[in-house]
Amino acid sequence: MSNNDLFDLTGKTALVTGASRGLGQAIAVGLATAGADVICSSSSENGCAETVEKIKALGRNATSIAANLDDSDSVRQLAESSIAWQGKLDVLVNNGGTIARHPAVDFPEDEWMKVINVNLNSAFLLSRLVGKHMIAQGQGKIINIASMLSYSGGITVPAYTASKHGIAGVTKALANEWAINNIQVNAIAPGYFRTDNTQALQDNPERNADIQKRIPAGEWGLPSQLSGAAVFLASTASDYVNGHILAVDGGWLAR
Structure with missing residues (x-):
């Protein structure tokens, strides 16, 4: 098998949640570039129209x-619906997420529940439902999107932090159970990327300077720089990688 074959996703079908823009769109397009057909999901009925067009332009x-x-x-x-689209599902990327910023002492209960539901509960439920299908077909790849806040506590984002610590734990738990079924469950922990979710940090001169100072690469990541990690974890190149949290952070954790 050549190196190109290792990363070839031709004939694979993938589902990417939160695929309307930012990291989700970059991951969906990256998987398609490697040969996959892609189901793009977002909360809005026409939210993924741009992503779908980008993928179709690649001939997928x-x-x-x-x-x-x-x-x-x-x-x-x-x-x-995702399994029914082509009768199979080979790759699931749990990327959809939300964030709420409040001091912990004033954090609204309804916003706590929404963040936990969207970021953690939905990822487990989708993984359980799709995992059952993958067990029956004898193979599959599940990629969860973790965070730098899977490793630390952050400030004024307790629900997001709890959800991303949970994602790291669920990733390992499912990997332990499903490795025997030829299903690899891993996660990507993005560092600081230029997306809508991080716009508040980018717009804060003090926080922006602190972040760039800590990153050895010296700059925020671009969404397109995350897609290679997703292709790796979706491909046969990662068949013996399981329960791993892959940091794509420009060296943030190394500091």
Whole structure:
């Protein structure tokens, strides 16, 4: 097998949540560039139109399925519709997420529950539903999107931090159970990338300077710089990688 074959996703079908923009869009397009057909999901009915067009321009098949990750019935429907699209699902990327910023002492309970539901509960439910299908077909790759806040506590984002610590734990737990079924479950922990989710940090001169100072690469990451890690974890190149949290952070954790 050549090195190119190791990373070839031709014939594979992938589902990427939160694929309308930012990291999710970059991951979806990256998987398609490697040969996969991609189901793009977001909360808005037409939210992934741009991503779908980018994938079709590469000559790959793509479709969009809207789903509210805060609602378990919607998540179940997403799993069923995604598997039905081509009769199989080889790759699941749990990228969809949200964040809320409040001091812990004033953190609204409803916002806590929404962040946990969207970021953690939906990822587990999708993984459980799709995992059952992958067990039956004898193979699969699940990629969860963790965070630098899977390693630390952050400031004024306790729900997000709890969800991303949970994602790291669920990744390891599922890897332990499903490795015997030829399913690899791993996570990517992005560092500081230029996306909508980090716009508040980018716009804060003091925080922006602190972040850039700590990153050995000296600059924020671009979404396109995350896609290679996703292709690796979705491909046969990672068949003996399981339960791993892969930091793509420009060296942030090395400091």
